[in-house]
Amino acid sequence: MVRHDCSDFLWAVRAARELHSDACRTKQRFEDQRSQIALCTCSTSSSASSNPSSLSSPPPGRMASVQPLFLTASIIFFLFISSAHAHAVPRLTFPLESPGRPITLFNLPDVSNTTTLLLSNDEETLYIGARDAILSLKISKTGSLELSKKIDWSPTETELRECIMKGTNEMDCANFVRVLQVLNSTHMFACGTFAFGPRCSYISSEDFSLSSSAGEKHEEGRGRCPYNPYNKHTAITVGGELYTATVADFRGNRPVISRHLSEGDRVDMKLDDTPGWLEDPTFISSAYIPSEEKVYFFFSEMGREYDFIERFTVSRVAQVCTSDVGGQRTLQRRWTTFTKAQLLCQARDELPYNVLQDMSTLWPAEGASEDETLFYGIFSSQWSVNSGRSAVCAFSLRDVKDVFGGNYKTLNRDTLRWSSRMQEKIANPGECGLHNSSDNVLRFVKEHFLADKSVSPANQGLALVSGDQRYTNLVAQRVKGANGREYTVLYLLTESGFLHKAVLAGGGAHIVEEIQVLREPQRVTNLLLSISKGVVFVGSSEGVASVPLSACALYRSCAECVLARDPFCAWDSTRRVCAHVSAVTDQAVQDVDGGNVLKVCKNFTTLNPRGRSVTTTVSHSEVVSVSLKEVVRLRCRTLSQLATLHWERSGAELSPDIYIKEHGVLSFLATPTTLGSYRCQATENGFTQTLCLYEVRQKEDPSLQPISTSSTSSTFSTSSTLSPAPARETTPREKTETKPTTQTSASTLIPAVTQAPAHGSKHMLQHESSASYLKELVAVSVLLAMCVCALLLLVAYDLRKTYHSRTAPHLSSHDSDQEREVLQGESPHPEKQSSEKSPHPPNTGVSNGSNVYLPNTPI
CATH class of the missing domain: 2.60.40.10 (Immunoglobulins)
Structure with missing residues (x-):
């Protein structure tokens, strides 16, 4: 009986370890503490440890008895968690409309919800999908925006009434443009919610107007655009085809990853409806890797492989091949190359950040392998210990490929439970070209689409952890510093409407500045980076904000320029100004990694703090x-x-x-x-x-x-x-x-x-x-009390002396002389007594209140 209970407990411990640290990463630490918390004998623990397979799943029918043990193991696990990350703090803060860091805001009085952004290939035009409108804006050299053309695209009155009759809010029944993509050199493709009835249309790039396809003004938008304007989705075009991840019904209960606009011998594709492929997902982003000929989708969903916890969220990366056309009999018009894996944003001995918020692709440096591509993601946590914070993790394409090239879990269709046991591997799931395989291979792929291992962060650590706020969106950029080294710069938007500019250098993240771009906290669909114009575009309900990537003129001294640790800025030793690195012709002074002023600015004695005309010598106060x-x-x-x-x-x-x-x-x-x-x-x-x-x-x-x-x-x-100095210390x-x-x-x-x-x-x-x-007041009170006490002591002493004088015997000097002579056996001298003048009147020898005889004197 003891051994059976111990087996349940050890399985719960193993389950907790797999949940929080992918089993092997915290194994040694947990095993060291297990001796203190074990509820069973040492021999049983040893036997269970020697057979790890027995811990992979609980004994049949033992889930009810295991749950309390699992909770105990989870609590014990939490006790050993210690955070070792310092929260990054922005160095400078610029409130809205600050003169030192101005931004440009574009808005129109009759246009709202300008949240969908698209940049042209030459980065000269910005396309905006808004509420009931599509805009074309001209981008100037400074990054400011100017309206070029506008397309009004709104539902009819009949469609609005039908939407309201379905119980939808009238404000949400407009047409919110959520898909805006460039198809080819002549056309773009746009989709909108259209009063909870998604519609799509082509846009002529030449005159920027809606154009019909096959004589129809609108196309069906189901599976291409969400019904609800608040539902997250992602879309990308590859070779004139549209790849989307969204929901395909009014209630948002049918998630689907699909391909549209296929022509010729290619057919539209979608994900199989078999349970387990997607589990209540929230789609975030997508990216196309040309060398792999694959499209990667990033999303969060319920982790059903962790069946001992209810509603546990995990982050995923999924892949499909662009050459996939579905099977001949099995999986017809369905993806045969769909596989997914878990993204594990977690530091050692810490709870994971498991909910994906946004993902950005950072392409490798020129001449580098495409395997060096990095995916930077923002993750939040469903655990209360990390509530209100966000973490940024980077995943390399090489690690993603390694996980997809490994083993896969097996899904039992009867119980809908996952297992790591694979009897025989007859195919490599996710490999391109499986659509030509036999039905036996396709059935194997259909049951093996979840990778057994998780994708760990690059460098096995978190790139950035926010202090007391949550990030919602990000874009990443590579910037070459004055020393020729490339640095990664992240632009992160917070829920409160501030844009953080962070540089990954010197073994950690340094937030150069934070800039307020939104007056009110709100949801932003995406950020858009224009490297040629040097700005970041932020689309919101307030308008489109254009934020310059740098403002080197803010720093008016070598010290301030170096302390900023901004890879865009360097101190020009000739002109004695802080300027953009590309504008420095002579010696450029910069230290992005350490910001060591004493080392790099030792030859410059002028240290003018920003906004002040000051030198290191001050002549007056x-x-x-x-x-x-x-x-x-x-x-x-x-x-x-x-x-x-x-x-x-x-x-x-x-x-x-x-x-x-x-x-x-x-x-x-x-x-x-x-x-x-x-x-x-x-x-x-x-x-x-x-x-x-x-x-x-x-x-x-x-x-x-x-x-x-x-x-x-x-x-x-x-x-x-x-x-x-005074002679004594005064109060x-x-x-x-x-x-x-x-x-x-x-x-x-x-x-x-x-x-x-x-x-x-x-x-x-x-x-x-x-x-x-x-x-x-305290000092005066103490002195007053001391004075009163001293006065009382003097009065008491005087009274005591007076009382003593009344009760003690009083002898004159004459009596004292006589007493001395008597004690010495001599007789008094009458002549001497008569010759001496007594200052006192004659004394009878008797004092008031005393006996006639003196003490110790013979009678």
């Missing part, structure tokens, strides 16, 4: 006049979010008990000891530069002036003060109440600077009549 007991706030801001701000005074650190530093603002209370000079510095990548200098002085007030030196001018020095209240005897300047010695104040640097002085004097 910005004077700030304040009154005592006034709250002073000095502002210091750097545009770089990667820089660390540091405040100092005369080269010394500022005590947190007196100064408050928050968001680049230094706040403190103006007292004679806090007057003086302050410097704000920014440190980034080991390089430090002074941003601003302040000299805080007391306002001219003859009735109250701080104690200070006799000099009115100040220079930086290593000494902190010139005023003599803040005593300091503020001390009245000076001379009228001089600030008491602290202002550090000498050789750097001019930054132009445009701001300070803020805020007079607060209700300022808090908590520390002074």
Whole structure:
């Protein structure tokens, strides 16, 4: 019984490992911890480990008993997950309509939802599919857009009424153009939702007008375009044929990957309707690889091979051959080359990012093999631990081909369950030319279309992990730097409407900047990159935004130009400007990998922070006049979010008990000891530069002036003060109440600077009549309590002394002399007594309240 339960538990452990880390990647770590969590004997564990095949599937009828064990194993697995990725943070942020990073927005008052974009082959024209319209825009040299022609394409009133009668929102019953492709040199092909009744049409490239085919104005759009404008899909044209991945019914329950517009002996193709080929997919993107003669489709779907979890999403890559024409008897007009594999975007010992959001193809460098093609994808996670974040993974074409060339899982049509067991491999699924194979081979292909292995990321790691936001779209580009090396630049759009420009260099991702392009968060269908024009086009409901790829003129010093780590920009040592790499004719200074200013800018002494005419030497400070007991706030801001701000005074650190530093603002209370000079510095990548200098002085007030030196001018020095040290440490209240005897300047010695104040640097002085004097109040209260206690002690001591004097015996000096003589056995001298003048009246020898006799004296 114990051994049977242990077998169930070990299977659950194996299932959890396969789910999260593809079995072998976290095997060693999990095995090391299994000794601490095992619920069965060591011998049973050893026997089970020696026979891994016994763990591939649970015993029949044991799923109910295995589920609690699986949950236990999953929880244990989560406990050992530790994230090792630093979230990338944009260095610069440019809000909408920032003067330093302007963008161009094209929109028309009567056109909306300009989301489908298509670039002509010469990149001189941009075609836009919008709501009830198709636009042709001319692209200028600067990337701005100008309307050339417009096609109105909307459904009839009858079609609109029928759409509304079906229970559809009236706003969604318009014609949203979702497919826009170039077929050949004379025509384009467009498809729209057309009031939930998809229609397609040809467009003449010569006069940009709708043209009919075979005498019909519109063609059936089912299987080419989605019914719902919000459904995701993908389309691509190859050799005048249209390859699409979408849904083929009104409710969106029939996903299909198909080929259309085939002519001659070629026929239109679609995916077989047999269950298991597609499992509730969300289509994302597609790409054509000429050397392979294959079209690759990227999508997410339910991972039915993980039958121990309900609704587990996986990301897929699927392939079909363009030469496929279907089988002769089996799979007629159906794909015979369709295969799919899992895309695993996961770092070691972490939960996977399993939901694909977008995919972009980065073609290899000139002269390189086509196997070097990379597919960059944005992935999100269905796990709450990664909620709100995104990861970018790159997959190489070589790895995809290796997985498709390996083994395949077997689908049991009766139980719809997958198994890794393959009795005999009689064909290579996915291989082009299978349409001429026998029925036996085609039946084998029909049951073996899911690759056994997953496609792992290139370099076995994540290219980028967002910090606290989710990416929705991306495009990738290769850029050659000043050193001749090629860098990968990614343009990623966030859900909040910001475009991130990230460069993959130096062993990680560096986000150069983020630019706001949308006023309101919204869904964007795609981004489009124009390398010749140097812009990225973003289509949205607000219009089409044209964003320049770089803005090198922003950086006005060698330091800023190098710290940006932008492969487009380099410091021109001759003209002493930051310019595009292609425009630098002489020595170009650039360090994309490290951004080491001290190394590459050592020959340039002018370090002008952006927006300020400043050198490394500052000749004066910005004077700030304040009154005592006034709250002073000095502002210091750097545009770089990667820089660390540091405040100092005369080269010394500022005590947190007196100064408050928050968001680049230094706040403190103006007292004679806090007057003086302050410097704000920014440190980034080991390089430090002074941003601003302040000299805080007391306002001219003859009735109250701080104690200070006799000099009115100040220079930086290593000494902190010139005023003599007081004999004792005074409280803040005593300091503020001390009245000076001379009228001089600030008491602290202002550090000498050789750097001019930054132009445009701001300070803020805020007079607060209700300022808090908590520390002074506490000090005064303590002193008052001490004084009261001392006074009470003095009064008590005086009362005690008075009481003691009333109760103790009192002897005169005369009596004392007599007593001494008696004790010594001598008789008193009457003559001596009579000759001495007693200051007291005659004493009877009896004191009030005492006995006649003295103690210890014989009677």
